[in-house]
Amino acid sequence: MDFMYGWFMDPLTSGEYPKSMRLLVGARLPKFTAEQARLLKGSYDFIGLNYYTSLYATDAPQLRNAKPSYVTDSLVNPAFERDGKPIGIKVASDWLYVYPRGIEDLLLYTKEKYNNPLIYITENGINEYDDPTLSVEESLMDIFRIDYHYRHLFYLRCAIRNCVNVRGYYIWSLFDNFEWSSGYTARFxxxxxxxxxxxxxxxxxxxxxxKDFLKEETRLYAE
Known part of the structure; x- marks a missing residue:
């Protein structure tokens, strides 16, 4: 978490990089001056979190002998599977396995570690690959996307009920768009x-x- 999340959050909340990064990266990690640290600490209006998926992490001490890099510095093996079982259902993108509970875990972690900052979920979504064999009418039947957001909203509500200071939730995305290296082949x-x-x-x-969800008091039930 320090190498993926704390790298950004710790400077904003404490004025320095996470202790684990300072220990493992050593002199290759830039240091903030006292003035930079002062300017950084608390220099945000809110935290914007993008959540799509989660990963398992296992200790990887063998990486101590590997060539130093961002990939090896953390001494961790990230993986979408454990004991041959995926963390969730894989969708179109290789990096997106559906794990709704992870959004609650991340929010509770943020609350406890970073003194419950004001948070907006700035991206949360799921994609399918463009299928030219489908008619427009068939392409509109994205029940899987409804299920994805329903489950994530359930766990988001759980976090809010546990006093996490979340004020907004933005879906990725309103329209199909040009998606990085996938271009127009991935539809979010x-x-x-x-x-x-x-x-x-x-x-x-x-x-x-x-639209109906926003208009009415929709009941959210556990899985």
């Missing part, structure tokens, strides 16, 4: 964009569900 949107027909837009089933 709740709105289907027809790339072959003048970029016409159609609400997917998840968009209709989310």
């Amino acid at each position: 949107g709740m709105t289907f964009v027809d790339y072959k027909n003048d970029l016409k837009r159609y609400e997917k089933l998840s968009a209709l569900w989310f």
